Structure formats: structure tokens, C-alpha cells
Amino acid sequence: MKQKNTNTWVSWNENLKYNFEKLYKVTTEEELQEAISSNEKIRFFGSKQSSADIAAGTNALIDMTGYNKIVSYDYNKKTITVQSGLILRELLEAIEAVGWCISCLPDINTITIGGALATGTHGTSGKLLSEYMIECNLVLADGSLKKITKEDPLMDAVRVSLGMLGVMSTITFQCEEEYTLHVKEGPEKDSEWLPKIKSRLKKHDFLRILWLPHTDRGYVITGDKIDPETEVTENLGPRYLKHRRNASKILYKYTHIFPWLTAIANKLLYRGFFSAKKEHKGSLYQATVTKSRGSTLELAEWTIALDKFPKVFAELKRELNKWGNKSFVHIPMDVRFVYQDKSWLSYAYGHDTVTMGCVSRNAATADTYEAFKSVEKIFIKHGGRPHWGKRFVAKDAELSKIYPMWEDFKRLRSELDPTNKFLNPYLTNLVNEKNKVNAIA
Incomplete structure (x- = not known):
């Protein structure tokens, strides 16, 4: 050491x-x-x-x-x-x-x-x-x-x-x-993919939807387990698809100054990079995991019970489509699905869950990215839970309402770490230890 x-x-x-x-x-x-x-x-x-x-x-x-x-x-x-x-x-x-x-x-x-x-x-x-x-x-x-x-x-x-x-x-x-997955990808109108979520979760072994704000479309990715020897006619789309990250960087360069440019950029990116169908096969790792991520990103992600998602999505879409606000969202918004568990601080504690990511392609200006605020406001309103490793401003008061085991976790934390050795300033505020210390003093 x-x-x-x-x-x-x-x-x-x-x-x-x-x-x-x-x-x-x-x-x-x-x-x-x-x-x-x-x-x-x-x-x-x-x-x-x-x-x-x-x-x-x-x-x-x-x-x-x-x-x-x-x-x-x-x-x-x-x-x-x-x-x-x-x-x-x-x-x-x-x-x-x-x-x-x-x-x-x-x-x-x-x-x-x-x-x-x-x-x-x-x-x-x-x-x-x-x-x-x-x-x-x-x-x-x-x-x-x-x-x-x-x-x-x-x-x-x-x-x-x-x-x-x-x-x-x-x-x-x-x-x-x-196991091997047969993966199919392609765009669908919001009116098509949204009602099919539950039936697709039953039908497919893998489901992911990249929602494309300001285009009324999502990019649907399904995967089905197949015999590894099954032949699949591979279609990876046009070669230029690999340049999406660079194209996004250019199109979003000034959207922190002129947020409305985002809607135009999204439509161009949809036509250029999300309008083609693709098909391939591979292991779960080979077929579905991105092998890199640019450090220019800043991310937030929120989760909501599966049964509540259609209502939350409709409200979110209405809000983001208002030209009177500045909440124009860079694409894609990643929609994924997590099945319920019993882990205390899991997003899926007690219910099957839909997760929805929100990304800013301009990390340096993320503090003024209004979409993070709008998305959090709507999800919190409906009992949504934040991804712990991404951006959110909710603290103890809000978290205690949306995590049934929050207070139990805090008690256990105090027992295992009575001197708060593992708390930095951010975590101190998150669990409200700062106010507790002030109250004792």
C-alpha cells in the first residue's frame, strides 16, 4: 500500500x-x-x-x-x-x-x-x-x-x-x-411502443427502449434467447451510425445557450441515427453492453413503479414539449425495466420498476440543464426514486417518503459507523446527519 x-x-x-x-x-x-x-x-x-x-x-x-x-x-x-x-x-x-x-x-x-x-x-x-x-x-x-x-x-x-x-x-x-440473444432494433411511434410494454416484457427476454424526445418516437430493442447455432442475417445498419456521438457533440454544442435548438437537433439525430432497423445476435454481454462512454456526459435517472409509468410518461412528455420552458432533453432517454426485490435502497424495492435516464451531452453546463429539474419534479411527485450514482437534489425529507426502509437503513448506518467515518459532505446532507449533529450541539 x-x-x-x-x-x-x-x-x-x-x-x-x-x-x-x-x-x-x-x-x-x-x-x-x-x-x-x-x-x-x-x-x-x-x-x-x-x-x-x-x-x-x-x-x-x-x-x-x-x-x-x-x-x-x-x-x-x-x-x-x-x-x-x-x-x-x-x-x-x-x-x-x-x-x-x-x-x-x-x-x-x-x-x-x-x-x-x-x-x-x-x-x-x-x-x-x-x-x-x-x-x-x-x-x-x-x-x-x-x-x-x-x-x-x-x-x-x-x-x-x-x-x-x-x-x-x-x-x-x-x-x-x-446464452445467446437474437436482438432486433427499430423505431416506433410513442403510441405504438408505450401500450406494448407489459406484453413485451412477457414475450421477450430483453427489452429496452430509447425514447427520443421532441420526435414522438422511441427506438425499441428486443432480445430473445436462441440456440447459439441459429443463423441470423446480421444487419448493423449504415456505417455512419458509429459517428452518432460526434454528431451529437456538434448538434448540441450551443443548446445550453439556445435550448430550443435541442428539438431541431433531436429530429436530425432521429432521422440520421435512429430511423434504421438493425438485427444481430450474441451473448448478453456482446449484444447489449456499450463498451465505452464519453466523459462529456452528465446523467440523471429516475425510476417509477411499472403500473404508474404510462401516466408519468404522458405528463413528462407534455412538460418537455412546452416551448415556454427550457427543459429540452438531449436524446436518447433510456427506458429500462427492473423486477422487484427486497434490497432496502433498491429502486425496485417492493415493485416492478421502469427506469428512465436523462442525459446532458454538455457536462460542463449541466448545472444549468433545466431538464434535470423538470424530470425530477415529475418523478418525485409520483413517488419515483433516483439512481444513487446520478444527479438528483432530493434529500432526507423526500427519500424517507419514497424508500420504505430509509429510516431502518439510517439506524443501521449509525450503528455500524457511529463516528460517521464514511460520510462526506454530500452524504451527510443526504441522510440528514448534519442537522442531527447541530440539534445535539
């Missing part, structure tokens, strides 16, 4: 910056325990790709990216144990190499395993990635190690915890046999 004085921690898109005094680069569980036990305040980071302000803000920081080994396989049980700093890409490649998969994968593969679990990272047509975790070692605030299994009552609290209960060390995932 190396410890050194340094200066500034900077997030992936340079929107968050913090000075700090000590940086620990850990490679073993013992080094991780020592770093935690020897500091009064400490946070930890991986690939820095969170839009939420959760990774830094303390004088001592732990860089988890060197803690990145595959520990073991259990070939009979189809489980793999890894260190939490491992990049998701390396985990997925490792399990595919032995013929396994995790049946619900997030959009990108460049995040660390620990960060992905702590913030509730998810894919579509399955459960949160954390639901496939069946065991983990958790380093507590005093540096001690606690093993948590799927039978442990604490597991439902630990699965998604923003690193407020402790630092995940080693993690064991339950995998399954790898």
Missing part, C-alpha cells in the same frame, strides 16, 4: 473536484483494513464515473482500482469471487470465458464492481446487479472484517448502500449458463 500527499481529486467529467491530503492505493484486504482503521474520515473511489457526489470530499481517500484480482471460481456452483476494485469488463470477460453469464447487465462495462453495487447499477429485464451478489466481505469503520452471506439479514441492507455501511472487499456472484 502506498500513501502519499497529493492535491486534487477530479471526477471523470471534471464536474467534481476536491483537495485531499492522503491517498491510499490498496492491493490487499489487509491494506484496505489498515487504511480505514487509521483515519477519522475516509472515502473511496474507482473509475470516478458517478455523477453523484459520493466518492470524495474527505482528507483521506482510497483508490480501489489496484484491488482488482479474481480470487476464485466454484465450477460446480457457478460462482466467482472477485476483489471490489475489478472493472466490470474484466469480470464479464472472465465468466464468459468459462461459459457463464450474469443475466442482467448495465449499459457500460468501465465501472468498478464495488462502485456498481454500491450505487444500484442495473441493466434491463432483470434485477439489479447487486441481486446476483450472494456473499461479500465488508470492512467496517473500525477496520474489522464482516462476512455477509445471502442468508444474513444484513444482506438486503448491504446490497445497495453508497458505501455508507462499510467498504466492500471481496464479492461472490452467482452466475448461470451463458
Whole structure:
């Protein structure tokens, strides 16, 4: 373990910056325990790709990216144990190499395993990635190690915890046999795809919709399990589709000054990049996971119960189509589906869920991106829940109303971390510990 004085921690898109005094680069569980036990305040980071302000803000920081080994396989049980700093890409490649998969994968593969679990990272047509975790070692605030299994009552609290209960060390995932998807993609009018959501979730093994604001259309992606030997006539669309990111950068360049230009840009991007049909096959990882993401992005994402989504979508669409406001949204808005679970801070706690992403292609001007505010206002109104690793302004008062286990989580957090070692300024405000301290004083 190396410890050194340094200066500034900077997030992936340079929107968050913090000075700090000590940086620990850990490679073993013992080094991780020592770093935690020897500091009064400490946070930890991986690939820095969170839009939420959760990774830094303390004088001592732990860089988890060197803690990145595959520990073991259990070939009979189809489980793999890894260190939490491992990049998701390396985990997925490792399990595919032995013929396994995790049946619900997030959009990108460049995040660390620990960060992905702590913030509730998810894919579509399955459960949160954390639901496939069946065991983990958790380093507590005093540096001690606690093993948590799927039978442990604490597991439902630990699965998604923003690193407020402790630092995940080693993690064991339950995998399954790898399968092949036949993927079909193409545009549909909003009046077509919206009523078909529930029937498509029953019919298809994979469903994702990229909604295209200001065009009245969505781009529907379905996937069905097939025999790997089944022949599929591949159609990846025109070659120029690979230039969508560059085209978006150009078309959205001045939309923070003239928001109405977004509607024009969206129509052009739809015609150029979302109007063609595509078809291909591959493993879940090969067929559905984006292999990179530009650091010019800033993201928010909100979730809502499946039964409430049509009403929320209609209200959101009306609001975004008003020329009197400045909430013009860059495309696409990613619509995905997560099945209910029992994890305390899961978006899908207690009900099947629709998630809806909101993206700004101009990260530097994200603070004035009105769409984030409009989307949050509508989802909060209907009991929506924010993605923990993305932008939102809701705090304790709002979160206590939309997460049934919020107060239980806060009590457990206080028990496991009585001195608030793992709270930075952002998290202190999120759980209202600042006001509690002031009240005691």
C-alpha cells in the first residue's frame, strides 16, 4: 500500500473536484483494513464515473482500482469471487470465458464492481446487479472484517448502500449458463411502443427502449434467447451510425445557450441515427453492453413503479414539449425495466420498476440543464426514486417518503459507523446527519 500527499481529486467529467491530503492505493484486504482503521474520515473511489457526489470530499481517500484480482471460481456452483476494485469488463470477460453469464447487465462495462453495487447499477429485464451478489466481505469503520452471506439479514441492507455501511472487499456472484440473444432494433411511434410494454416484457427476454424526445418516437430493442447455432442475417445498419456521438457533440454544442435548438437537433439525430432497423445476435454481454462512454456526459435517472409509468410518461412528455420552458432533453432517454426485490435502497424495492435516464451531452453546463429539474419534479411527485450514482437534489425529507426502509437503513448506518467515518459532505446532507449533529450541539 502506498500513501502519499497529493492535491486534487477530479471526477471523470471534471464536474467534481476536491483537495485531499492522503491517498491510499490498496492491493490487499489487509491494506484496505489498515487504511480505514487509521483515519477519522475516509472515502473511496474507482473509475470516478458517478455523477453523484459520493466518492470524495474527505482528507483521506482510497483508490480501489489496484484491488482488482479474481480470487476464485466454484465450477460446480457457478460462482466467482472477485476483489471490489475489478472493472466490470474484466469480470464479464472472465465468466464468459468459462461459459457463464450474469443475466442482467448495465449499459457500460468501465465501472468498478464495488462502485456498481454500491450505487444500484442495473441493466434491463432483470434485477439489479447487486441481486446476483450472494456473499461479500465488508470492512467496517473500525477496520474489522464482516462476512455477509445471502442468508444474513444484513444482506438486503448491504446490497445497495453508497458505501455508507462499510467498504466492500471481496464479492461472490452467482452466475448461470451463458446464452445467446437474437436482438432486433427499430423505431416506433410513442403510441405504438408505450401500450406494448407489459406484453413485451412477457414475450421477450430483453427489452429496452430509447425514447427520443421532441420526435414522438422511441427506438425499441428486443432480445430473445436462441440456440447459439441459429443463423441470423446480421444487419448493423449504415456505417455512419458509429459517428452518432460526434454528431451529437456538434448538434448540441450551443443548446445550453439556445435550448430550443435541442428539438431541431433531436429530429436530425432521429432521422440520421435512429430511423434504421438493425438485427444481430450474441451473448448478453456482446449484444447489449456499450463498451465505452464519453466523459462529456452528465446523467440523471429516475425510476417509477411499472403500473404508474404510462401516466408519468404522458405528463413528462407534455412538460418537455412546452416551448415556454427550457427543459429540452438531449436524446436518447433510456427506458429500462427492473423486477422487484427486497434490497432496502433498491429502486425496485417492493415493485416492478421502469427506469428512465436523462442525459446532458454538455457536462460542463449541466448545472444549468433545466431538464434535470423538470424530470425530477415529475418523478418525485409520483413517488419515483433516483439512481444513487446520478444527479438528483432530493434529500432526507423526500427519500424517507419514497424508500420504505430509509429510516431502518439510517439506524443501521449509525450503528455500524457511529463516528460517521464514511460520510462526506454530500452524504451527510443526504441522510440528514448534519442537522442531527447541530440539534445535539
